[in-house]
Amino acid sequence: MSSSDEASGIFAKSEELLEILRKGKTFAEELLRENERLRMRVVQLETERQDLTDVEPLEELARLRADNARLRERLDAIDRRFSEMETANHDFARRYEVIEHQNEALANLYVASYQLHSTLEPSHVARAISDIVVGLVGAEEHVVLLRDGDGLSVAVGEGVDARFPSGRVASGEGIEGRVAATGIPYFGSAESGDEQVACVPLMMSDACVGVIGIYKMLSQKNGSFTSIDHELLNLLAGQAATALVSSRLHVIHNGGAA
Amino acid sequence: MESKTFLVVDDSATIRQLLTLTLRKFNGGGQLKIIEATDGREALEKVRMAEYDLVLTDIKMPNMDGLEFLHRVRSELENSSLPIVIISTKGEEEDVARGMALGATAYLTKPVSAPKLLETIGRILGQGGQD
Numbered sequence: 001m002s003s004s005d006e007a008s009g010i011f012a013k014s015e016e017l018l019e020i021l022r023k024g025k026t027f028a029e030e031l032l033r034e035n036e037r038l039r040m041r042v043v044q045l046e047t048e049r050q051d052l053t054d055v056e057p058l059e060e061l062a063r064l065r066a067d068n069a070r071l072r073e074r075l076d077a078i079d080r081r082f083s084e085m086e087t088a089n090h091d092f093a094r095r096y097e098v099i100e101h102q103n104e105a106l107a108n109l110y111v112a113s114y115q116l117h118s119t120l121e122p123s124h125v126a127r128a129i130s131d132i133v134v135g136l137v138g139a140e141e142h143v144v145l146l147r148d149g150d151g152l153s154v155a156v157g158e159g160v161d162a163r164f165p166s167g168r169v170a171s172g173e174g175i176e177g178r179v180a181a182t183g184i185p186y187f188g189s190a191e192s193g194d195e196q197v198a199c200v201p202l203m204m205s206d207a208c209v210g211v212i213g214i215y216k217m218l219s220q221k222n223g224s225f226t227s228i229d230h231e232l233l234n235l236l237a238g239q240a241a242t243a244l245v246s247s248r249l250h251v252i253h254n255g256g257a258a
Numbered sequence: 259m260e261s262k263t264f265l266v267v268d269d270s271a272t273i274r275q276l277l278t279l280t281l282r283k284f285n286g287g288g289q290l291k292i293i294e295a296t297d298g299r300e301a302l303e304k305v306r307m308a309e310y311d312l313v314l315t316d317i318k319m320p321n322m323d324g325l326e327f328l329h330r331v332r333s334e335l336e337n338s339s340l341p342i343v344i345i346s347t348k349g350e351e352e353d354v355a356r357g358m359a360l361g362a363t364a365y366l367t368k369p370v371s372a373p374k375l376l377e378t379i380g381r382i383l384g385q386g387g388q389d
Contacts, residue, residue, distance in 0.1 A: 108279070135272060138369045218369075
């Protein structure tokens, strides 16, 4: 090989090497650009991550808290409304119960009144009064006294033999006599003892035609008179007096002794 | 609506009427026949002669009292499972125990309230009391 050929070969190799170096440089430059691009991307992602972990959840949390507060307020308002409705409902139920009770009492009184006026025999009227006093008021020891001359005589009684041994009460004597004389009902203690007594006059206009006396209530009534018992007795007394007078007039009209 | 027949036994016409007034509310008041008897003897004859769904009886009555009537129904009659409810002024524990021992289905004391009576009958007959 000549020296010129050898030089030419060396030059070609150096050209190849230069080419390789140029490509290496280009590749290195591309790598640097890619590296820069990736670094920028990392920074961008870091920023996004920061946004995600810090800013947005806080805002979301605040929004949720606000919603929660609004919902709690609404729930409290609904609870208050529910409570008001419940109270109103209880009041309504209580009123309904009272009205039902009054309705029942009125219906019973109607039947009692009908029974009082369904007979023209004074002794039957007295028996009906006694039945009503037991069945509606709950009396155990009781008496129905009817006007007899200037006093009162026992028409029907339950457990009162010892109280009225002669079967009569003189006008103005004892609670019964005073009630008959004054026409004023008595609800209070007995003259001898702590037991409760109810004594109601049977008034027709201004005249007393008899007296209902109650000395002991049935055990299931706990021995006491309620305000309804008072009312019932007063209403019953008015109807009973009318029925008694009607039956006595009927007896007189038919020639019997009243 | 199924028809029911009740027997009300009490010597007082007033009490019978008061009970009848309440019983009319049973089952909406429809298809209900109420027969009355004035004492245990008459009631016994009636339950011998006809079928009843329920009997309400007082205790203290002339001729035959409510406890004797109850005893006779339980011991003598084929329909001895007939529901019999005592409604009495006698409300002491021993009175109630005695009535239940003789086979009363329930024991109520006078004065009996309408809701209590209807609730008791409804329970015995397996249906709602009031309409």
